[in-house]
Amino acid sequence: MEEEKRIGVYVCWCGTNIAKMVDVVDVAKEIGKLPNVVIAKDYKYMCSDPGQELIIKDIKEHNLDRVVVSACSPRIHELTFRKALQNAGLNPYMFEMANIREQVSWVHTDRGEATRKAKSLVAAAVNRITWHESLDKRTVDINPATMIIGGGIAGISAALEIGNSGRKIFLIEKENKLGGHLAGVDLTFPYMYSADQILKPLIKQVTNNPNIEVFLNTQIDEVFGYVGNFETKITPGDGKEVELKFGNVIVASGLKPYDPGGIENYGYGKLPNVITSLEFEQMLKKGKIVTKEGAEPKNVAIIHCVGSRNKDYHEYCSRICCMTALKFSNQLRSALPDTNIFECYADIRSFGKGCEEFYAQTSRKDIMFLMFDQKNDLPRIRKAETMDECDMLIEFNELLSGEDIEVPADMVVLMVALEAQENARDIAHAVGVSMCGNEFYIERHPKLDPVATTTDGVYVVGGCQSPKDIPDSISQARAAAARILATINIGQVEVEVTTAVVNEDICCGCQTCVNVCPYTAISFDEEKGVSVVNEVLCKGCGTCGSTCPTGAIRSRHFTDKQILSQIEGLMSTSIELQEV
């Protein structure tokens, strides 16, 4: 039974982004000739208000029932256009995007070739959309509780932000106390406030808040469910298993310091007076800055970018070490007024509020700033001779003077990089977030959605998505809290509908699908002898669909028919055009 299909196709110029490399007018003209295509237009900015209004108007005027937009990546604008369809009274799934910007105009250099490819992509989309079906959004109730992984400053802030509104929080911390790295810090840059005085009242607020339940010595193994209705089992320190149910997850698992033992030049672990920034921070906290021999150091060298900004270690910048190093210099100058202080740096990155001023102020305190090449020529630390009157010598080419120098040091502080936690991968798996090469979590969009992830209801904040200072971590923590508070306030959330569904008439009951489902969303109905999909648990990966020997399982919105006709469309046009 073939009902009439009325497709509207829109080819976007994206200013010149697409139009420069693709003959959009020609694409629209050619595609307009395809069967079922009622209308094919090109327009300067499809995503703009007038662009969207154009679609809505056409849907009404031409009685369209499906829309193809050929523009940028669907990852950017699929939702925008789906909403437009909805506004026009069409089911949002009667929509398909052909990506002719990221996959064509931006990556190819021959206009003819690019136009040809664009045509085949649009033709494929037209073919595919012929088989699209209406899918209805479902909403689920939101469990107002939130689980927060990580009890550092970001986790604490998020917990308080939501907890203070009277909603339940489960705060999970793998160590035996709250506070994270901030608990080991003496003063914060650039205004030298006491970290203790900042952190302790916050921890007190957390423990005193009846809405916040803290689980120490606890790790997260696996989280089941979906946005609004997650659950997990945890085994806190006392060994008793607890089951938690919650609607949202905030991952604030933070960072760990880099182990500089791997950098041979610095001799960490071999030279006793080479210490890490964290160890030095402890000394400051305890009020005793002494070498392993117990003497006050006469010369202290601080080496920046240890494990950062270098291809052999981490390529990224760890963002907070420059300021921490400047803070150390200030603290040293106060604690040991006569000590010689050397800052060996690559670039001083004092970019935050009040930070450049802090740098200016620090540089007036008789501190010697020495620049080295962090990419190709790391300083080398060696034990000094007796006649040198110091414990160690640091050798490198000083870039600002061009001299090869030897810096005397009785203590060397290595400003170590910050890297992903050891269990970053485990947590990523448990809650379903992606990681980049450095094992930092990937946010949904680096600019527009910096704390959400591609998994609904899961947020990543603070250091676990890349190194951050305190205010930036807290801003992020609160940003996630805002999102969660908004959903709690509404009480419901929409869930994805592109799940798998079993055609019970064809299912042979082989149960192959039951085994491949990573979410145990498929069970076997003994009575009927067929597989059944729990649509709430199904995340729509489609693995079952491609495993099913009889084709009984359909992955909604990614059905065999849709993809096969997409392939067909892709090829037929491309060959046809090639022959011309």
Next chain:
Amino acid sequence: MSYEPTIVAFLCNWCSYTGADLAGTSRMKYASNVRIIRVMCSGRVDPTFVLSAFKEGADGVLICGCHPGDCHYHEGNYKCLRRYHLLQKYFQQMGLDKDRLRLEWISASEGRQFAELVDSYTETVKNLGPCKMKQVIETLT
């Protein structure tokens, strides 16, 4: 004009498609022979998709998924790997060169790797010459 092959690529939504987008936003140039189809997971790539691509006239098929251990759906990419091996055996039996199918892991941050992969694979397929499958089927039917 030299022979230009057509390559169909199946990219998973979470890693590889994003990686290809990154290649685009970073304006990395690569061969225009590749046509991308988005699937939610490389595990969704049914062997029939691959075969049907050849049936429709593709000269090569590329499947890209998340790196092992990074799958958004835990282990879809492993399932895909198994099918890939299976398909390769099947290809041998059919007399197709096994290089006509390639499986690679491309993460969301590997735009450059994606562009390089497309270029090198296009070169590979070019060297293999046109795939005769479509013609064979057409003559047979």
Next chain:
Amino acid sequence: MTGIIFTKVDNGYSGALDYNELFFYAKGIPGVGPVWYSTDVPLYDKQAMADLIKEQQLKRIVVAGDTPGMVKPFLTGAMVIAGNNPEDVVLASFREYGATDNTKIDRAKGILFCIALGVTFAEAALPEETDVQPDTLVIGGGIAGIQASLEIANGNQKVYLVERTGTLGGHMAMFDKTFPTLDCAACILTPKMVEVGQHPNIEILTYSEVKGVTGEPGNYKVKILNKARRVDLATCIGCGICTEKCPAKAPSEFDNGTTLRKAIYIPFPQAVPNKYLIDADSCTYVLKGKCGVCVKVCPVEGCIDLDAKDQEMEITVGNIIVATGFKPFDAGKIERFGYGKYPQVITSLELERLINAAGPTEGNIHFRSQDKKGNWIFSVESGMPKSFAIIHCVGSRDENYNKYCSRVCCMYSLKLAHLIKEKLEDADVFEYYIDMRAFGKGYEEFYERIENEGIHIVRGRTAKIEERNGRLMVRSEDILNDQLIEQEVDMVVLSIGLEPREDAAELAEMLGISTEEEGWFTEANYNTDPVNTFVGGITIAGVCQGPKDIPDAVAQGSAAAARVLQSIVKGKIKKSIKDMPLEKIEEKAKQFSNSMEGKS
């Protein structure tokens, strides 16, 4: 016993607090023994200090001052020598809680009192709660304001979004691409703008300004001036005939003056609302009383009313989010760079518009030239430069202009260098920087990439720009290669820094919030409260609090919304810390302190 040491001189941070008054106040705090100025104690001799601690039998030391942390390490050391616990050196930082001038001396006293009693100020100065009106006002329609509005509106709450200009979008809408991913600003921003425009919970008030705020936390009455747009938003169909026929021109604000626009215009094609407006300062009718061409050609009757007057409205809101952003540094202030003197010295913001496909030159970089009427604009008719110098830190990191780092310039300069190369493959691009601040996620990797694109990155601040052989000579020291560079280029791009808006102080006064010396709004606590202020129900977000890149501004927009949503979900809002009387703080501190002792 607790001793108090005042550090009066604080390394350049000037505090106009009356320290003598604080000194005598400190003596009266219960449990406090000796009170000194730091000049009265041996601050450079740890042993002598330790002896003094022992002699006075001090168990705790409170160091008080603007940023007393500066001397803490010395005192911790002395405490250890004296055999005490180093953690008993505590800080009473007046700046931390905003007591930076003498009008806030009571707050400074409160801070002293709390810390001396072992209670943190934030705990004791916790204001009472009161009912909250559910609606929210967001001031500023840039990315931070947009984000905040959406967060709240998506939580089913009403938002008024007030924007000074005729469209949402702010500075981000002017940019071409964004670093480090290079996705185009419009592509990611305009959908958000459209979402705001279509959101049933958001009432957009463009071309409007906040004129007065009265009331108290949870219940503010805000007077808003709706400037006469002279075009009816409801009936304008955006056909553009009026613009076509309008005879008057003025420099386009959206294009940063790189081209001209008509007196009746739409700021840019994707503006939200996508409706026209009339600029009274350039409209012939408004200026001379005759013209009215637009009215004649407008197909909608009554849509354009050239005699429309400004109107005022009043709204009641529970919370206010301030996201007013920044103004770019005026490059003309630095004479040596010749901006305004040499036409080919342009600002980074001008280049953004040139590179933008929707800009005056359709995305190509052309020389600035004079049109027939003598206006200096960019048009496709003039030639294209082949070499560029990009100069970092213009107006930033400079004691003569702005001391602070503007945080975004390094990265956007690298981005611009890349975009120039993309447009003009053979162009020579030189970057002159001081420290390369590529600190964010993926930034360092981007820097690395740009370095490998054949762009000459020179460490050395440009000192002056002169005309030579009809080109521009940029003089810098290439420090890392020990050379003096006199580079002749066709075009110089000044990477201008960010400055607080001129009206920031006025707005701060209206809202009762404080500003930093340089004019950024002050947050309630540098570390823990980056978006709140000392006034209940008023939060700040984005660059108006200090320079920020897009992700950080967006995060702050959301963070500000969190506090608003928290109060709405709870139905209660905290009053202002600012208004807490000293007696109340003292009383609470005593309570806390007693309860702590009771426990231990």
Next chain:
Amino acid sequence: MKEMSQYGMGTWNACFHCGNCTAVCSLTEEGILFPRKEIRALQMGLEDKLATSVEPWLCYYCGDCTETCPRDANPGELMMSVRRWLTAKYDWTGLAGLFYKSLSALIIAFVLVAIGIVAMGFVKDFNSEAVMYFGHILEFYLILTVFTIILIPNILRMFYFTVIKAKVNAPFGSYIAAIGNLITHMFTQVKTLKCDKQTVRWLEHFLLVMGYLGLLVITVFLDWFGTENQIIIYMGYITGGLVFVFTFLLMISRLSKARELNKYSQPTDWFFIIWLFLMGFTAFLVRLFIDIDLLNDHFWIYMVHLIVVSQWGMLLVPFGKWTHFLYRSFAVSFANLKKAALIKKLATAA
């Protein structure tokens, strides 16, 4: 490092090495970069590098660097301090350093010279003719001694530091050329012209130097106070007038601190200007008194003049700022040697 702060103001610690000062300076050129490199050498305590550098002498302190320094590190003043330090370094007697560092030592020396002159006058019964004759001889020998015993050895030391020790390997021809531009620079200081907006200053400076040299020649070699030659007498008035008028202007500008360069002044700088003024002024008065026949009644004026001249010749010329002009002129030549050496090196390398 710490020693340097005794030679002047030290805010150079604040420098973050942006290179602005080097680039803004009109006198820097390829191969001759300052003042950032001097700041660096100083910050790092590279005394040798500093001692062998000729660059500090090439700076005329126009103040552009200080005015535009983004860190208020005051590079201009730093260069001035380095020059003072170098003066001490070149001076084999060590007195220059002592006078810079210790104001009291300088004052004591001044007083001692004054006492010596008064004592001499006492010995000669304050007989005007005898004293003036002695004064004339004294001036003559003073110049000779100062040059041969102090200045020439010091110049040689400077040559040793900046050329030999710095291993400048210049071709022979450039040495001859260097002597040529030494002479032009010594008299005209023409390089100042390269500094922006400095024409007026250069003219002032040029006239002052001309006046000073003229006065020197006229009083010492042409015996202004003894001569009857009308031309010499008028020339004397003109040169003397030039000296005191322009020093007076200089003093006013220093006091009003109008220009950036005059913001910071060391005591020795003041001595220099005041004594120059006094020298011109007293010489002018002495001759005036001679011409209107008042000198015999006011003989003290000559005594004052002689004291001033002696202090000038014995202290300020060999150990004070006067030497800066000398060293600077030589430095221009030495810098040219360096440049020539650089070209030679590049040529051989190529």
